[in-house]
Every structure is written in structure tokens, then in C-alpha cells.
Amino acid sequence: MIAAHPRLTDVAQAAGVSVATASRALSGRGSVASETRDRVRRVAADLDFHPWAAGQTLRTRSTRMIGFIVPDISSTFYANALKGAQHRLQAAGYQITLMDTDERPSREEAALRALAAGRVDGLILCSSSGDGSAVRSIERRFQLPIVLFDNILEGVGAGRITLANEAGIQLLVGHLVEVHGHRRIGYVGGIESETSGAERLAGYQAGLRRHGLRYDEGCVRLGDWTVAAGRGETAALLELDDPVSAIVYPCADLALGGLSELRARGVSVPDEIAIVCFDDTDAAPLLDPPLTVLARRDRDIGALAASMILRALVEEPGEPMDVRIPMELAVRRSCGCGQATTGGGPAVGSHSAGHGRAD
Amino acid sequence: MIAAHPRLTDVAQAAGVSVATASRALSGRGSVASETRDRVRRVAADLDFHPWAAGQTLRTRSTRMIGFIVPDISSTFYANALKGAQHRLQAAGYQITLMDTDERPSREEAALRALAAGRVDGLILCSSSGDGSAVRSIERRFQLPIVLFDNILEGVGAGRITLANEAGIQLLVGHLVEVHGHRRIGYVGGIESETSGAERLAGYQAGLRRHGLRYDEGCVRLGDWTVAAGRGETAALLELDDPVSAIVYPCADLALGGLSELRARGVSVPDEIAIVCFDDTDAAPLLDPPLTVLARRDRDIGALAASMILRALVEEPGEPMDVRIPMELAVRRSCGCGQATTGGGPAVGSHSAGHGRAD
DNA sequence: GTGAAAGCGCTAACAA
DNA sequence: TTGTTAGCGCTTTCAC
Numbered sequence: 001m002i003a004a005h006p007r008l009t010d011v012a013q014a015a016g017v018s019v020a021t022a023s024r025a026l027s028g029r030g031s032v033a034s035e036t037r038d039r040v041r042r043v044a045a046d047l048d049f050h051p052w053a054a055g056q057t058l059r060t061r062s063t064r065m066i067g068f069i070v071p072d073i074s075s076t077f078y079a080n081a082l083k084g085a086q087h088r089l090q091a092a093g094y095q096i097t098l099m100d101t102d103e104r105p106s107r108e109e110a111a112l113r114a115l116a117a118g119r120v121d122g123l124i125l126c127s128s129s130g131d132g133s134a135v136r137s138i139e140r141r142f143q144l145p146i147v148l149f150d151n152i153l154e155g156v157g158a159g160r161i162t163l164a165n166e167a168g169i170q171l172l173v174g175h176l177v178e179v180h181g182h183r184r185i186g187y188v189g190g191i192e193s194e195t196s197g198a199e200r201l202a203g204y205q206a207g208l209r210r211h212g213l214r215y216d217e218g219c220v221r222l223g224d225w226t227v228a229a230g231r232g233e234t235a236a237l238l239e240l241d242d243p244v245s246a247i248v249y250p251c252a253d254l255a256l257g258g259l260s261e262l263r264a265r266g267v268s269v270p271d272e273i274a275i276v277c278f279d280d281t282d283a284a285p286l287l288d289p290p291l292t293v294l295a296r297r298d299r300d301i302g303a304l305a306a307s308m309i310l311r312a313l314v315e316e317p318g319e320p321m322d323v324r325i326p327m328e329l330a331v332r333r334s335c336g337c338g339q340a341t342t343g344g345g346p347a348v349g350s351h352s353a354g355h356g357r358a359d
Numbered sequence: 360m361i362a363a364h365p366r367l368t369d370v371a372q373a374a375g376v377s378v379a380t381a382s383r384a385l386s387g388r389g390s391v392a393s394e395t396r397d398r399v400r401r402v403a404a405d406l407d408f409h410p411w412a413a414g415q416t417l418r419t420r421s422t423r424m425i426g427f428i429v430p431d432i433s434s435t436f437y438a439n440a441l442k443g444a445q446h447r448l449q450a451a452g453y454q455i456t457l458m459d460t461d462e463r464p465s466r467e468e469a470a471l472r473a474l475a476a477g478r479v480d481g482l483i484l485c486s487s488s489g490d491g492s493a494v495r496s497i498e499r500r501f502q503l504p505i506v507l508f509d510n511i512l513e514g515v516g517a518g519r520i521t522l523a524n525e526a527g528i529q530l531l532v533g534h535l536v537e538v539h540g541h542r543r544i545g546y547v548g549g550i551e552s553e554t555s556g557a558e559r560l561a562g563y564q565a566g567l568r569r570h571g572l573r574y575d576e577g578c579v580r581l582g583d584w585t586v587a588a589g590r591g592e593t594a595a596l597l598e599l600d601d602p603v604s605a606i607v608y609p610c611a612d613l614a615l616g617g618l619s620e621l622r623a624r625g626v627s628v629p630d631e632i633a634i635v636c637f638d639d640t641d642a643a644p645l646l647d648p649p650l651t652v653l654a655r656r657d658r659d660i661g662a663l664a665a666s667m668i669l670r671a672l673v674e675e676p677g678e679p680m681d682v683r684i685p686m687e688l689a690v691r692r693s694c695g696c697g698q699a700t701t702g703g704g705p706a707v708g709s710h711s712a713g714h715g716r717a718d
Numbered sequence: 719g720t721g722a723a724a725g726c727g728c729t730a731a732c733a734a
Numbered sequence: 735t736t737g738t739t740a741g742c743g744c745t746t747t748c749a750c
Contacts, residue, residue: 018737020730021736024730031736052477052728053478053727054417054727055729057412057413057416058414058726061742063412074435083433086457096456098457102442117364117409118409118411286615286618286619286646287642287646288646366743367745377721377722379720380719382744383719383720386745389719389720391720392719395720413742414742414744415745417727418725418746419726420726
């Protein structure tokens with residue numbers, strides 16, 4: 001229930017003009033005598049008038065809302081991306097309606113439908129589904145600009161932003177091989193329902209190939225993208241007859257679980273087993289040992305998604321813009337590097353992967 | 360820009376009824392012949408009709424949106440609370456507009472004004488401001504139900520939820536004194552602009568008092584609520600002539616910074632200095648040593664806030680409901696306890712503090 | 719049980 | 735430059 005606040009008619013009346021003039025005076029569109037405009041604005045300020053969104057939306061067909069759909073807002077990557085996006089959108093007069101899908105494709109689709117039905121002007125979608133058909137139909141149906149973020153779906157999106165998943169993992173594998181001489185490297189990943197998971201696994205394979213190492217299916221364990229799975233799959237990897245000397249984790253939770261399992265078993269990291277991780281987090285430099293990861297600027301990435309949406313909102317639907325976010329090595333100690341910083345600021349290495357724009 | 364989807368008139372026309380009947384058939388309010396109702400609903404489904412929010416809002420004065428204002432959504436506490444709140448609100452047909460204020464009171468006020476102007480039906484506010492006057496004026500002005508969450512502001516709020524800050528910290532201090540025999544305990548906190556910070560500091564003081572320990576101002580360091588400040592203030596604490604043997608941290612970031620500083624200086628935790636922390640996080644059990652903290656059910660707390668808002672939305676504005684969330688010890692190793700789990704599930708101790716409801 | 723019509727607050731086309 | 739007016743999509747009286 002929304003209660004009485006001053007309406008445009010109240011402002012108009014108090015200023016002794018018509019609502020049309022009041023509207024023009026406040027919006028700046030159309031011509032108004034500067035004297036009148038000032039008077040109307042003064043009155044509006046006195047009355048603490050704010051135009052009622054529903055009226056504007058009904059008339060202009062714009063909600064000034066952008067939907068942001070994420071699998072899990074408690075992931076720092078999405079949270080920081082959201083902050084970056086919000087910052088930019090707010091500057092452009094937009095607000096964010098957030099939907100957390102708990103990684104469930106069914107909820108994602110429900111979120112999509114709920115928002116598409118006139119609640120938002122555009123959508124930033126971090127899909128956790130592998131199936132783009134729902135998105136495609138909604139994009140067509142509602143002619144709604146959708147920016148795909150983190151995970152790509154085939155044939156959809158007014159813009160797409162992805163991390164350099166494959167190149168990033170190759171960077172990690174390369175570091176393990178070239179700097180530390182590992183020859184048998186394991187991979188504990190999540191089941192790849194979406195592109196980013198698949199690309200990371202592909203990066204692992206390509207990394208091995210590039211360094212002339214044999215790809216052994218037994219060294220790859222895929223489960224959920226959770227701490228618990230990280231623990232379990234790492235345990236499974238340790239049972240191997242011919243054990244690995246290093247493990248690559250494509251996400252923070254898996255690495256946390258893996259590290260916990262290794263510690264529980266008394267396996268020394270990085271002396272007995274080295275580990276590296278795709279995601280950086282606040283805690284990563286403070287773990288024991290500090291985690292070697294890939295660094296990126298989460299907030300900027302979110303801001304970029306926001307810019308893409310804003311662009312799609314004003315421009316004709318041209319070619320979808322495809323951006324790959326490059327990754328950089330943040331070398332710490334879990335890879336075996338000796339005297340790297342234990343502090344917070346990621347010690348960013350000199351290698352970098354990915355390129356600014358593809359397509 | 361929102362594009363053409365079917366309107367209620369389209370549904371009505373296709374079903375051969377008036378818009379009024381179509382509206383009644385779909386909403387279930389008013390009487391419609393069951394045959395007619397079924398026909399209309401079938402047609403609506405065929406057309407994939409979704410009522411356009413702005414029209415409903417304009418007419419009913421309800422947006423079915425709840426604003427959620429947080430200082431920092433990348434904090435897992437707020438993120439999980441949001442998830443809990445969203446879950447409950449969605450079930451009641453509401454969505455969430457999120458505003459992250461980056462801990463800036465000016466942004467908080469801007470968020471408040473932006474949302475109050477007809478964009479939301481109610482507000483869940485995690486304030487980072489100590490001043491309730493802006494909130495009070497908005498609450499009055501717009502007659503908007505506001506649930507205060509985590510931080511309390513004087514004389515405002517249709518409902519208030521706080522953690523048992525004081526009792527929780529006392530639990531931590533009590534554990535350090537009773538179980539581990541510490542007599543000189545430091546506190547590295549944030550500058551208390553809001554109630555929860557002040558209550559935690561008060562809990563520290565009360566904890567000392569209860570155990571007959573002298574309160575020494577020199578053992579208390581207050582800075583920002585950040586990792587960097589945790590590092591700096593911990594360093595300052597270590598410079599003391601008469602050093603402390605344990606440190607209490609009232610939030611996760613401060614503890615992370617503190618732990619990092621201690622490690623950098625080669626101070627062994629918990630042998631030389633024991634530490635405990637108010638906040639639990641995913642990483643806490645995986646740090647070295649695993650952090651002894653207070654456990655709580657973040658999602659449930661968010662769901663509770665949502666319930667309060669929903670209640671305020673339907674009921675007359677009765678007495679504001681005041682709830683304190685009790686805290687429990689999750690004993691790990693940073694306090695000096697020996698063989699506690701290193702794994703993920705918090706090893707919840709038997710003590711608990713706080714009570715279900717105050718007022 | 720159903721339809722006609724009014725009106726929520728706002729903007730924009732048109733007239734003056 | 736300003737006012738009059740229509741109408742966005744929906745719900746809800748009020749007649750029938």
C-alpha cells in the first residue's frame with residue numbers, strides 16, 4: 001500500500017500552471033519560460049515531489065529498472081559485479097531488480113518470465129542453465145535487451161561478456177608446468193552445464209596438450225560446484241594409483257573444499273601437492289597457503305555489462321557485442337612459489353591471457 | 360523500451376468477454392461463471408499473457424516490490440539474508456529491488472528517497488548510518504513500512520531485527536577466559552557509527568567485567584570495518600608494552616586482516632595469540648587456524664525480515680516487533696581449542712546467547 | 719454473471 | 735509559451 005504524497009497536479013496547482021506545463025518544467029523537455037520553470041521547480045522541491053513511477057511507466061513504457069539475474073549472489077564475483085553494474089546504472093537513472101536463482105534453471109526461467117512482463121527495461125543474465133531456448137523466446141517475445149554475463153547461451157543476447165576461461169586455465173597450467181615442473185596435473189571441476197565450465201575444462205586439456213602432456217581422464221573429477229564436492233572429488237583424486245602432483249580448481253568453492261580435504265589428510269600444500277584456482281576471493285590470500293589464482297576486476301566487469309545494456313537501450317539492435325575479460329596470474333604460495341606476498345593485494349604476475357574483444 | 364505483448368483487452372477479445380470479466384476471471388476476485396473463467400484462463404495461457412505491472416500498480420497502488428538496502432552485498436551475511444528474504448517474498452508474489460550503498464550514508468539516503476517515491480511497497484533496511492532522521496521522515500512521509508535489519512535506528516521501523524551482538528561477544532570473551540584462561544584480551548573493532556558496532560564493543564566490556572577483568576582502553580583499537588584496518592590495528596595492538604594474549608574481532612574482514620598481520624609477523628595463532636571473531640563465513644573453517652566464531656542462520660534471518668515486512672503490509676501498524684537473533688559458539692582452533700573439526704560444517708558449541716524475542 | 723465506464727499519474731500531440 | 739485533452743493497462747464500482 002502506497003500512501004498520499006504530492007502528485008504532479010498538486011505541484012501544478014501550487015505553482016499556478018497546468019499539469020502539462022509542470023511536467024515540461026520538471027522534465028526539461030518542451031519549452032517553458034525560464035521564470036515559470038524555476039517557479040515550478042521551487043514548488044516541487046518545497047513539496048518534496050517525486051514523480052510516481054507507475055504513471056511514468058504506463059505512459060512512457062519505460063520502467064527505468066534493469067533486472068539482474070544471478071545463480072548465487074553470495075558469490076563475491078557476482079556480488080562485486082552487481083556493485084559495479086549498480087554504480088553505472090544509477091548514474092543513468094536506472095535501478096536494479098535482483099533475482100537470485102540458487103543455481104536452479106527452473107527458477108531462472110521463472111525469474112526471466114516475471115521480469116520480462118513489463119517490470120524491467122532490460123536484463124543482465126548470469127545464466128546457470130545450458131539451454132538458451134527460454135531466453136531466446138523471451139528475448140523475441142518481449143523484444144527485451146538481454147546482456148549475457150559469465151555464461152553464454154547460443155544465439156541469444158544483445159551483448160555477451162565472458163571471462164577468458166580457457167586462456168586463464170591455460171595460464172595456471174602453464175605456470176605449474178613451466179615454473180614448477182609438474183607433469184601430472186589433476187582437475188577437480190563442476191559438471192559443465194554451462195559454457196564457462198566447459199571452457200575451463202577445455203583450457204585444462206589445451207594446457208596439457210600445449211606442454212606435451214598426456215590427457216588422462218582419470219585425473220579429471222567432475223561434481224557439483226560446491227565446497228563439499230571439492231572435498232569429495234579431491235579425496236577421490238588422492239586415491240589414484242598414480243597420484244597427481246598438482247590440482248587445478250576452476251572455482252573458489254571447489255578449491256576451498258580441496259584445500260580442506262588436503263589438510264584433513266595431512267597432505268602438505270604445496271610441497272606434496274600444489275594447487276591453483278581460477279577464482280580470486282578476499283580470503284584467498286589469507287588461506288594457508290595463500291592461493292595462487294587468476295585476478296580480474298569484478299566491479300569493472302559488472303559496470304561493463306551495465307554499459308552494454310544502456311547501449312542496447314538507446315541504440316538499434318545491431319551486432320551483439322562480444323567481450324572476453326582477460327585474466328592475469330596472481331601468484332601466491334599454493335603453487336609452490338616461495339616468497340610471494342601473504343598479504344591482501346593480489347601479487348599480480350606478468351602473464352596475462354585473453355584479449356579485450358572477440359568477434 | 361517495452362514492446363508489444365498481449366494486453367488484457369486482447370485476452371478479453373479472444374475469449375469473447377469484456378475486459379472487466381477477463382480481469383475478474385484471472386484475478387479470482389468478483390464472481391465469474393466457472394465456465395467463463397476457465398475459458399478466459401485458457402486463452403490467457405495460450406496467449407502467454409502476463410498483466411502489465413505498471414497498469415496494476417497505477418490502479419491498485421501496490422508495486423509488489425520490496426526494497427532491500429544493504430551497505431555491502433558482497434558481505435556473505437547480507438547476501439545470504441537477501442537470499443532468505445527473496446525466497447519468502449517471492450512466495451508471496453513480491454520481488455526485490457536491491458540497493459548497495461557501499462557503506463555511504465549519503466547513498467543510503469539517496470536510495471531511500473529513490474525507492475520511497477512509489478517504487479516499492481516496503482523496505483528492508485540494513486542501515487550503515489547512525490542517524491535515523493532521514494528514515495523517520497521517509498517513513499512518515501510515505502507511510503512506508505520499513506523493517507530495520509542488523510542496525511537499529513532510534514524511534515523508527517515497523518519491525519527490527521538485530522543480532523545478539525552484546526551477548527555474542529560475551530560468549531566469545533567468556534570462552535577465552537573460562538576455557539583458555541586468558542586475562543588480557545584485546546579488541547580490534549570498527550568505529551561505531553551504528554548500533555551493532557557499539558553493542559559489540561559493549562559486549563566486550565561487559566564480558567571483561569563479568570569475569571573480573573580490568574578494562575584497559577589501550578587494548579581497544581577502532582578503525583574502519585575493513586581487512587586493511589584489521590591488519591593495521593592488530594599491528595598497533597602488538598606494539599603494546601604489555602601485550603595481549605588474545606584478540607576479539609567483531610567482524611570477518613577485521614579478523615582476516617588481523618590473521619594476515621599475525622602471520623606476516625610470524626606470530627603463532629593460537630599459541631602466542633588466540634583470536635576469535637563475531638562473523639562466520641565459508642572461509643572461516645578453512646583458514647589457518649580455523650576461526651572460532653559465532654554461528655547463526657543468515658538465510659533464516661533474511662526470511663524473518665521478509666515476514667515482518669509482509670506482516671506490516673497487511674496489518675495495521677501495531678507495536679513494532681523487535682527480534683534479537685541468538686548466537687552460538689562455533690568452536691574451531693583459533694581460540695586454542697585442540698582437536699576441533701577443520702571441516703566445513705561449523706562445530707557448534709553448546710553455549711548460546713541471546714533470546715528469541717525482546718520487547 | 720456480465721459489461722460499460724471511470725480513473726489511477728503521467729506525458730505528448732495538438733490547439734490556442 | 736501554455737493549456738486542453740487523450741490515453742497508456744488495469745481494477746473496480748455501478749448498472750443491468
